[in-house]
Amino acid sequence: MAGTTNDPLRTLAEAVRSLGVQAVSADEARAGGDALREHYAGGWPMGVLWSPALWEACRERVERLQLWATMPEATLSSANDVKAVPSFLVDPERPEQLWYAPSTELPAALFVPVAARPEAIAQALRELGPATTAPTLDEVRTVRAYMGSVATQTVPSPYTGEMEAAGPHELDRHFSFSPVVTPHAWGSAFGRDPLREVGPLSLDHMVATLRQLREHRPGGLPRFTRRSYFSQSHVGIEIHAQGQYFWHIDYRPSPWTAGVIESFNRATGYQLPADLPVDVAAAVHGFEFLGADWLEAALAREADPGQRGALVSVALGVASDDLVSATHIARAALAWGELEQIAVAQAAVQYNWEFLLEELGWSTTSPELRTQLERILVVGMAPPELNEHGEPVDLHEGSEDDDTAEPEDDHG
Numbered sequence: 001m002a003g004t005t006n007d008p009l010r011t012l013a014e015a016v017r018s019l020g021v022q023a024v025s026a027d028e029a030r031a032g033g034d035a036l037r038e039h040y041a042g043g044w045p046m047g048v049l050w051s052p053a054l055w056e057a058c059r060e061r062v063e064r065l066q067l068w069a070t071m072p073e074a075t076l077s078s079a080n081d082v083k084a085v086p087s088f089l090v091d092p093e094r095p096e097q098l099w100y101a102p103s104t105e106l107p108a109a110l111f112v113p114v115a116a117r118p119e120a121i122a123q124a125l126r127e128l129g130p131a132t133t134a135p136t137l138d139e140v141r142t143v144r145a146y147m148g149s150v151a152t153q154t155v156p157s158p159y160t161g162e163m164e165a166a167g168p169h170e171l172d173r174h175f176s177f178s179p180v181v182t183p184h185a186w187g188s189a190f191g192r193d194p195l196r197e198v199g200p201l202s203l204d205h206m207v208a209t210l211r212q213l214r215e216h217r218p219g220g221l222p223r224f225t226r227r228s229y230f231s232q233s234h235v236g237i238e239i240h241a242q243g244q245y246f247w248h249i250d251y252r253p254s255p256w257t258a259g260v261i262e263s264f265n266r267a268t269g270y271q272l273p274a275d276l277p278v279d280v281a282a283a284v285h286g287f288e289f290l291g292a293d294w295l296e297a298a299l300a301r302e303a304d305p306g307q308r309g310a311l312v313s314v315a316l317g318v319a320s321d322d323l324v325s326a327t328h329i330a331r332a333a334l335a336w337g338e339l340e341q342i343a344v345a346q347a348a349v350q351y352n353w354e355f356l357l358e359e360l361g362w363s364t365t366s367p368e369l370r371t372q373l374e375r376i377l378v379v380g381m382a383p384p385e386l387n388e389h390g391e392p393v394d395l396h397e398g399s400e401d402d403d404t405a406e407p408e409d410d411h412g
Contacts, residue, residue, distance in 0.1 A: 008095065008096075008116065009023070009068065009090070009095055009116065010023070012116055012117070012118065012121075013069060015118045016069075016118050016121050016122075019118075019121065019122060019125060020071050020072055020125075021069045021070075021071060021088065021121060022069055022070055022071070023068060023069045024067050024068065024069060024070060028067060029066040029067045029068060030066060031067070032066060032067025032087070032089070033062070033064075033065050033066035033067060033089070035104075036062040036065060036089075036104060036108065037059075037062055037063070039062075039104075040055070040058050040059045040062055040108065041059075045105075045177075046156065046158055046174075046177035047105075047174070047175070047176075047177030047178040047179050047180075048107060048178070048179070048180075048282055048285060048286070049155065049156075049174075049285055049286020049287060050285075050286065051268060051285070051286060053267050053268050053269070054107060054109060054264075054267065054268055054285060056267075057107075057108075057109035057263075057264075057267040057268075058107050058108040058109045059108075060109075061099075061108040061109050061111060062108045064091045064092070064093065065089040065090065065091055065099060066089060066090055066091075066092060067087060067088075067089055068088045068089055068090040068098060069087070069088045070085050070086065070087050070088070071085065071086040071087070071125075071129075071130065072085075072130075073085050074086060074130030075130075076103075076229040077182050077183070077184075077195070077196075077227075077229070078195075078197075078198060078199050078200060079184070079195040079198045079199065079200065079201050079206070079209075080182065080183050080184065080195075080206075081200050082182075082183070082229070084102065084103035084104075084105065084179075084229070085103070085104070086100075086101070086102050086103070086125075086129065086130060087100075087101045087103075087104055088100055088101075088114070088121070089101065089111070090116075095116060096115070096116050097113055097114070097115060097116060098113070098114045098115075098116050098120075098121070099111040099112065099113060099114065100112045100113075100114045100121075100124040100128070102128045102129065102130075102229070102230040102279070103179055103180075103229070103230070105179035106179060106180060106230075106278065106279065106282060107282050107285075109260075109263070109264055109267060110260055110264060110278040110279075110281060110282055111260075112124060112128065112256075112257050112260055112278060113259070113260070123256065127231070127254060127256055127257070128230040128231060128257075128277070128278070128279070129230075132230065132231065132232055133232065134192070134232040135232065135233075135250070135251065135252035139252045139253075140250045140251070140252065141250070141251060141252070141253050141275070142248065142249065142250050143247070143249050143251070143273055143276070143291065144246060144247060144248050144249070144291070144292070144318045144319075144321065145246070145247045145249075145288075145289045145290055145291040145292075145318060146244075146245075146246055146247075146288055146289075146290040146291075146295070146314045146317065146318055147237060147245035147246055147247050147284075147287050147288050147289070148166070148245055148287055148288040149242070149243050149244045149245060150165060150166065150167050150243030150245075150395060151165070151242075151243060153165070153166040153245065153287060153288070154166055155170050155171065155173075155174040156174070157170075158173060158177070166245075167243075167395070168224070168239065168389065168391050168395070171237065172185065175226060175283075178226075178283060179229075179282070180228055180229055180230070180279040180280075180282045180283050181226040181227065181228050181229065181235055181279070181283050182195070182226045182227045182229070184209075184210055184213060184226070185213070185214075185224035185225055185226045185237075186213040186214075186224070186225055187213060187214045187215045187216040187222065187223070187224060187225075187390050188216040188217045188220055188221075188222065188223045188225075189215040189216055189217055190213065190215075190225075192234075193227040193234075194213060195209070195213075196227065214389055214390035215390065216386065216390055218383070219383040219384075220383075220384075221238050221239070221240060221320070221384060222238065222239045222384065222386055222390050222391060222392060223236045223237065223238045223239075223248055224236065224237050224239075224390070225237075225248075226283075228251075228277065228279040228280055228283065229279060230277070230278070230279045231251060231252060231254065231277030231278075231279050231280065232252070233249060233250060233251035233252070233277055233279070233280050234249065234250040234251070235247070235249050235280055235283050235284075236248035236249065236250070239391060239392055239395065240317050240320075240350065241346070241350045241392070241394070242394075243392075243395050244313075244314075244317060245287075246317050246318060246320075247284065247287075247289065248321070249276075249280060249284075251276065251277055251280055252277070253275035254275050254276070254277045254278075255274075255275050257275075257277065257278050258274040258275060260278055261273070261274050261275075261276055261278070261281060262274055264278075264281055268285065270285070270289055271289070271291070271293075271294060272284070272289060273291075290314065290318070291318065292315070292318055292319065292325070295311060295314060295315040295318060296315070298311050299311050299312070299315065299329075299332075305336070305337045305338075305339040305340065306339055308333075308336065308339070308340055309339035309340050309342065309343040310343070312329065312330075312333045312340050312343040312344060312347075313343045313346065313347060315329050316329055316330060316343070316344070316347035316351070317347070320347070320351050323353075326347075326351070326353070327356070330344045330347070330348070330353075330356050331359070334359065334360060334363055334364075338364070338365075338366050338369065341360055341364055341366070341369060342369065344356060344360060345357065345360055345369065345372075345373060348360070349376060349381055352381050352383075354377065354381070357373050357376060357377055358377065360373060361373040361374060361377070
């Protein structure tokens with residue numbers, strides 16, 4: 001694939017060799033492209049919640065690609081012995097543009113276009129390379145969104161291939177096959193990946209370690225976080241009352257890949273932030289992703305009290321780490337009907353917002369609701385009770401028959 005002496009790609013290969021980029025032979029180039037096309041001619045592999053739209057976008061992406069160059073094999077997780085070979089691909093008819101794949105197991109629709117220039121390749125490796133550093137506190141952006149629930153979200157069983165309810169155990173099993181995030185998750189008691197610098201662990205040691213990692217901060221909501229391999233983002237899943245899941249994602253904004261995410265959104269119907277890293281997009285695909293903006297717009301146009309109550313519950317869950325935003329949502333909902341007020345009361349109990357319970361007690365016109373609120377304020381609000389796995393003991397309570405728990409949308 002290096003080509004002739006006058007081939008610009010040959011010159012480029014020589015210029016980037018010091019970065020660890022090694023051009024492949026013509027035979028290897030064709031074989032690499034054929035392998036990708038064969039991959040997308042088969043069935044959906046585990047670890048990504050595929051959709052027909054994403055699969056087709058991947059097939060279209062690889063239709064004309066050939067392998068151009070590779071990097072040395074990179075270790076993504078030493079503790080789990082996960083490795084990948086970063087690769088650059090090219091459409092022979094458009095040699096001025098390469099496609100960067102930090103791993104060819106990343107869905108091809110999320111490969112990143114890179115100008116065939118040394119500085120562009122160097123940027124690709126800085127942003128999504130084997131040695132990409134974790135974002136600093138000054139660099140981190142946090143996005144929160146509703147993910148779905150135990151009652152409605154499903155993942156494929158690795159044993160049968162059939163879809164099954166996505167309880168915490170099933171989510172762990174799903175992500176253990178992921179090409180973009182660590183198999184292990186850590187609880188809120190840990191601020192970063194405790195296993196990032198740890199070498200390979202024996203099976204017994206890994207089982208014991210994973211049990212210890214599920215510890216949470218006292219009194220807080222359970223949140224299990226995984227590290228994304230390429231952008232070093234933290235992809236957290238919070239478990240709220242009645243088995244409701246919420247994303248909590250800390251990442252370094254990546255305007256460099258905005259075009260890729262915009263194309264991904266058009267193909268799949270998502271509304272992910274344009275600066276979200278591509279590995280995070282792959283991790284969340286197939287789940288709900290209803291963010292604050294989507295929920296605000298949905299609340300503004302919704303007229304049905306029951307559905308509006310469900311939206312209030314979800315919006316308050318998304319905003320539960322931001323008291324100012326949550327208070328704004330709650331006070332607007334207090335001016336509506338009893339179903340919306342009940343949603344506020346349930347959220348206030350769950351998130352320990354005593355002042356909102358007091359405000360609701362003063363303003364509600366429902367004697368029954370006022371009596372319940374007064375009783376709660378006298379007894380007090382207990383923190384979440386967790387089992388030995390760091391999960392709520394009442395995880396499945398009400399999740400099967402609660403008709404106000406789910407807003408109506410595919411994934412935002």
